[in-house]
Each structure stands twice: as structure tokens, then as C-alpha cells.
């Protein structure tokens with residue numbers, strides 16, 4: 001029979017998009033970033049010649065506008081402070097207004113002119129005006145290049161981690177940065193979840209675990225239940241503006257206060273602040289290993305010397321550590337778990353090396369925390385494992401939640417929550433609203449994120465208007481507002497007037513995000529190969545679709561070929577062969593046309609198959625055993641629940 | 644040419660049902676017949692749109708109040724293992740969208756069934772559709788109202804952590820009692836009793852939550 005010449009589903013000679021696809025795991029950190037790759041469930045951190053896996057998240061801009069990233073940039077921080085940016089993650093997805101609260105604590109010059117376009121903050125660096133997205137893209141590009149050199153091939157896909165507590169704007173900004181760097185984000189994974197994956201798979205851990213993740217600029221804590229390869233986040237919480245950087249600030253302020261007491265007030269440049277912060281950081285790191293030391297501040301060629309011991313350091317940072325413990329208690333409460341029920345605590349982030357942090361965490365959970373996977377690398381390891389799971393397949397499953405409640409503004413500046421925090425994602429929820437004026441033709445919808453009851457205290461994500469509501473008396477319109485959060489934690493909002501069907505969908509572009517136009521301009525400016533990249537992506541998509549279509553028809557032929565006359569079957573088989581041939585070439589239009597052809601020549605076949613199916617269903621007779629036990633698709637478990 | 648092979652010409656109305664009583668619809672991918680609500684096409688294995696199933700049916704569980712959380716978890720994980728978007732990252736946009744829809748439905752069912760209060764509310768709604776058109780809002784139980792008000796007042800008057808803890812303990816005990824009692828009334832299909840208990844459970848939950856807030860405030864003051 002001819003049909004046997006058709007390849008089995010999944011065995012078509014088409015370049016299978018899941019084969020040979022390399023996806024890396026990236027931890028884009030505040031202080032350091034790490035890239036790792038996993039193969040056969042074993043993740044490897046990609047290191048430089050010196051064996052270091054950490055790429056400092058520091059970008060320096062040369063006078064010609066070109067950027068370089070990492071250790072070299074970090075060394076330039078003191079000599080060329082105006083040309084170097086660090087800790088840019090703290091600004092991801094933030095607006096000019098947000099920055100005011102951080103004023104004075106940021107080691108760079110924020111462009112306050114505001115200007116056209118989105119409300120996203122911009123930095124003045126070496127005479128350029130740059131967004132945090134562009135600066136982060138430079139870091140991602142450097143990581144991508146590290147991976148490409150290591151692997152000797154192009155890398156275009158990645159799993160990128162974000163703090164669990166990152167809001168929608170910061171997540172979108174991270175995804176945009178990856179796009180600028182020429183990376184397709186397969187999934188944004190929450191950092192604590194990635195760390196749990198690395199530990200869980202390593203230790204085959206079972207039970208309820210806490211992940212305490214104190215990075216350079218963000219703090220997260222997640223409670224997860226791990227069982228049989230499922231990582232279920234029960235609750236998560238954190239503070240997206242609290243991290244090891246704040247320890248440095250506390251110490252720097254202490255040094256500067258000592259200096260001021262000695263020498264009176266001086267005017268500080270941003271270079272001076274950077275220098276003070278560097279000394280402070282050095283002091284913090286040294287005091288993790290030794291009991292005391294002396295550090296120098298060198299401002300205006302005037303040196304001052306500062307003694308600091310561990311006990312004094314601990315009084316300086318204790319309020320910050322206590323803040324993290326308060327968050328931990330709240331999250332335990334949300335998870336409905338008592339601290340003694342926690343089977344283990346995993347430490348993540350360089351700042352968990354501080355002895356006081358370890359002591360306090362151990363005391364809170366009543367057990368010694370786990371830190372045997374390098375806390376600086378564990379997130380990237382988890383991201384790489386997840387990247388492999390997404391491309392190659394895996395038995396493990398990450399079930400994550402929304403970190404913050406999502407809602408809309410109602411009358412009186414109150415927030416109506418639509419998706420509560422700690423709801424498993426993906427999630428889709430709707431709520432009905434109505435007009436409050438006769439003949440009201442438009443309704444403004446203000447989307448916010450946060451736990452407070454007043455709009456002003458929550459984060460504004462987006463505003464949009466539903467127009468074209470037909471004239472009705474107040475309260476008669478039925479406006480359904482739908483919130484959908486995908487597995488990346490990204491929100492889409494729809495609004496629909498139910499009685500007439502006027503509909504409007506917005507992908508929430510956060511108020512502080514980049515507009516599509518800005519994004520397009522950046523892609524155009526920064527990537528000579530943007531068009532190439534786009535074409536390659538479209539070709540890949542066309543191939544995936546062709547593969548699906550071919551395997552569907554092959555399966556149908558295998559099941560129901562007896563419904564076809566020989567010449568009909570031949571026509572289908574010929575069309576399939578043409579599509580296969582097209583798929584092996586680079587012509588996207590030919591592939592799409594081939595898919596359409598195949599659809600056309602199989603239309604009558606499909607009708608007959610439906611007829612047979614219905615007939616068999618009506619008579620309760622298995623005409624051809626068409627409803628054999630459903631076997632799920634590739635890479636999917638077989639123990640389907642019986643309905 | 645089509646006529647020669649087309650079986651049962653003229654009877655091409657697209658209706659009928661499979662052996663489990665589900666109507667047969669065309670698979671979006673291979674266009675062949677598939678039982679509505681099936682997760683995957685039996686022929687081409689493509690993931691299908693989520694059907695209109697009640698939350699219990701989605702997990703293949705009987706629509707009963709008694710439900711061990713370990714059992715629910717197992718069914719939930721089994722479903723998500725097959726349907727979660729992570730399983731479809733390398734597939735077509737259509738399959739990714741369908742898996743997201745499926746996964747959303749599974750999450751919604753899980754969130755509803757895992758919580759004893761939401762489960763009770765849902766089951767009343769499921770069994771009482773037609774019998775109690777307004778759901779539980781019709782229950783107007785003077786005894787309940789009085790109890791609720793008394794406890795609220797007691798909380799407002801609470802001066803020490805011990806007072807709050809005692810109230811919280813009482814709420815917690817009563818919550819446990821309500822859940823046990825709900826199990827009995829649902830078994831005998833006493834919907835009115837179920838309504839009353841569900842309402843009581845709702846305000847006990849609220850009370851317990853307020854106790855926690857209260858305690859947090861007291862902690863801060865110290």
C-alpha cells in the first residue's frame with residue numbers, strides 16, 4: 001500500500017524544530033549574570049578562562065558608542081564612572097516617578113527630561129541616552145556570545161529568570177531586552193523556582209521547601225511543594241527593591257557619616273558615590289570571612305580611614321535582614337505552612353553569604369539552610385534544566401503562581417482585585433462592570449498590580465478605553481473585563497460590552513514599558529540582522545506548522561485510508577511529498593502554500609472521516625475502531641485521567 | 644468521484660456522540676472525528692480545546708464533597724503533565740494557545756476544589772441549580788447573624804494577643820466542625836443544610852483572617 005511510504009508522525013525528514021535546537025538558561029542578575037546549558041539533565045555553567053561563571057552585570061560604553069560587558073567594564077567603574085552602568089536591573093520596568101524614591105542611592109545619572117515616548121526611565125551614559133532595556137540587552141548579548149563561543153554554534157533561544165516578585169512591567173522589560181539581544185525567550189522562570197528545580201533534581205528532594213533568594217537588588221522567598229518531579233509553588237513573596245546593594249548602601253552611608261563628622265560636608269559626584277559603594281561592598285565581603293578590617297575612602301585626593309568589625313556591620317544591616325524575615329513569615333502564612341513543616345531551606349543569591357543572613361534564616365526555619373550548590377550559579381543551573389525540558393522534553397513540571405494581585409480601578413480610587421496573588425498560572429478570570437452615567441459611551445480601564453486597597457498605593461500597569469458602548473441607562477451595560485496571565489506571568493486584558501459585543505483587547509504594555517514603535521526603532525538601530533532574524537523565525541514557524549499538518553494527515557491516512565479511492569490517495573500522498581520537499585528548502589511562501597494545498601486536497605477525505613465517526617457514534621458500532629484509547633502527543637505522559 | 648466512496652451520502656449532518664455520550668466534532672488539526680471534550684485527538688494526537696466540563700469531571704472525579712487533597716493533587720498533576728504550556732513550547736502557536744486554555748481550566752478546577760469552602764459553594768451551585776436559583780444568598784439565619792456579630796465585637800474588643808488567639812482558635816475549631824458537617828449534609832443531599840454551613844464557613848474564614856490582621860497589627864505595635 002502506498003500509505004506505508006509516508007513517514008510516521010514525528011519521523012518526517014523535515015528539519016524538526018525540536019532537534020538540535022540549543023536553548024540556554026540565563027540568570028540576568030543585578031550584580032552578576034550567569035549562562036548555563038543542560039544536556040541529558042546535567043547542567044553546566046559556562047565559564048571564562050579563569051574558571052569564573054559570573055559575568056558582572058556591568059556595561060561600559062566606549063566613546064564610539066560601542067559597549068563592553070563584564071569584568072573589564074567593572075574595572076573601568078572608578079576611572080570612567082560616567083561611562084559605566086551597574087545594577088541596571090533595579091530600573092527594569094520602572095518609570096521616572098519610581099526613581100525619585102531611589103534618588104541619591106543610584107550610582108548613575110538618571111535623565112530627568114522625560115521627553116517623548118513611554119515613561120520608561122533613561123540614563124545618561126557617556127553622552128548617550130539609554131533605557132535599562134538597551135543596557136540589559138548588552139549583558140544578554142555578552143552571555144549569548146559566551147554560549148556561542150562555547151558551543152560553536154548560534155544560540156537563539158533562552159530561558160531567562162526573573163525575580164518572582166517582578167511585576168508585569170519588569171517582566172515585559174526583561175523580555176524586550178532579550179528580543180533586542182536576538183534571543184527568543186522560551187519562558188521567563190521565577191528565580192526561586194529555578195533554584196528549586198536545580199536542588200530538587202539534584203537531591204531528588206520531596207516535601208515542602210522554602211527558597212530564600214537575596215540577590216544584589218531583589219529579594220524573593222517562595223514556598224514549594226516538591227513531589228515526583230512536580231515543583232508546585234504554594235506561595236511567593238518578596239521585595240523588588242531590597243538586596244545586597246542595600247547592605248552596601250548602609251555601610252557606605254556609615255563610612256560617609258564618619259568622614260563628614262571628621263571633615264564636614266563635601267559635595268559628592270556620582271563617581272565619589274560609586275567609590276564609596278565599592279569600598280563598602282569590599283568591607284561587607286571581607287567581613288563575611290574575617291572579623292574586622294580597615295577601609296579607605298579617597299575623595300578629592302583626601303583619604304579617610306574607616307575601621308569596621310562584623311558586629312558593627314551586623315547592626316547596620318540587621319534592619320534590612322529583619323525586613324526579609326517579615327516577608328518570609330507572610331509567605332509561610334499565605335502558603336498555609338508552619339515553619340516547622342519546612343523540609344529544607346535553599347539559599348540563593350550572593351548576599352546569602354553574609355553570616356547574619358544565614359543565622360537569621362536558620363533561626364526562623366529551625367534548620368541549617370542548604371547552600372551546597374553555589375548560590376550565585378544555582379538559578380542559572382535551574383534555568384538551563386528548564387530550557388532543556390522545554391526543547392527536548394522532560395518529566396518534571398514547574399507549576400508557578402502570580403506574585404502580586406491584579407485588579408482594576410473602580411469608583412473612588414478603590415481597587416477591585418480580579419486575580420489574587422498566589423493563583424496558579426496560567427490563569428484567566430473575568431469580572432463584570434457597568435456604566436455609572438446615562439448614555440456613557442466609553443469606559444476607561446485602569447489596570448493595577450499590588451496588594452493595597454487604594455489605587456495610589458498599587459502599581460499602575462496600563463490604562464485603556466473601551467469605546468463604542470451603545471447609549472444605555474446607567475447600570476444597564478454589561479462590560480466583561482477579562483484578565484489572562486500566561487505561564488511567563490505576563491498579563492493580557494480584554495474588555496467586552498456583552499449586550500452588543502463591542503470588544504477591545506490590549507496586551508498590557510505597562511505604563512513604564514516601551515511602546516511598539518520604540519521597540520521597533522531599537523531593533524532597527526541595534527541589530528543589523530533584525531530582518532534576518534525575523535525571517536528565520538517565520539521560516540521556523542512555517543516548518544513547525546508544515547510538520548504538524550503532515551503528521552496529522554499521515555495519521556488520518558493510517559486510520560482511514562480505506563475511505564479513499566486509489567487515485568485520491570495518490571493525490572494526497574503526492575501533495576504531502578511536495579510539502580516535505582518544500583519544507584527542506586528555505587522558501588517560506590512555498591511551505592505555507594504547500595500546507596494550504598494539503599488542506600485543500602484532504603477536505604473531502606476529512607468529511608468522509610467525520611461521517612464515519614458520527615455514524616459509528618450513532619450506532620454505537622465501532623466502524624473502524626476510530627475511538628481507540630486516546631494516546632497523547634509526543635513528550636506527554638500516558639496516564640490520562642478517565643473522564 | 645467523491646460520491647462513489649462517500650458512505651451514507653445525504654446523512655452528513657455533523658452530529659452524533661461517541662461511546663461516552665460526548666458529541667463528535669471535527670478535530671481542528673486532522674479534521675477527523677473527535678469526541679467533544681477529549682483532551683487529544685485519537686487519530687493525530689493534537690491537543691483539543693477544553694470542553695465545557697464541570698470541575699469534578701475535568702479530573703475524572705465524582706461530584707462529591709469528600710475529597711482527599713492528595714487524591715486531587717494526583718489528578719491535578721496528571722492533567723498538568725499533559726496539558727501545561729511547558730509541554731508545548733516547541734509546537735505550533737495554535738497548539739500553544741490550546742494548551743494554555745486547557746491549563747487555565749485545569750487550574751481553575753483545582754483552585755475551586757482544593758479549598759473546602761469553594762468546593763462546598765461550587766457543589767451547592769452544581770447540585771442546586773434549579774432548586775436554589777439564587778444560591779446561598781437566600782439563607783437568612785438569625786442565629787448565624789447573631790453569632791457572627793458577637794464574634795466580630797469580641798475581636799474588636801480584644802486587648803491582648805491571648806484574646807485574639809483564643810478567638811482564632813475558636814474560629815479554627817468551628818471551621819473544622821463545619822467541614823465535617825458539610826461532608827454529612829452533602830452525603831444526604833441536604834442542600835439547605837449545605838447552604839447554611841457554607842455561609843457559616845464563609846464568615847468563620849473571614850473572622851479567622853481578621854484575627855490574623857489584628858495579630859499582625861499588635862505585633863507591629865510591640
Ligand SMILES: [Zn+2]
Pocket residue numbers: 552670671672673674675684685686687688689
Ligand atoms: Zn486529529
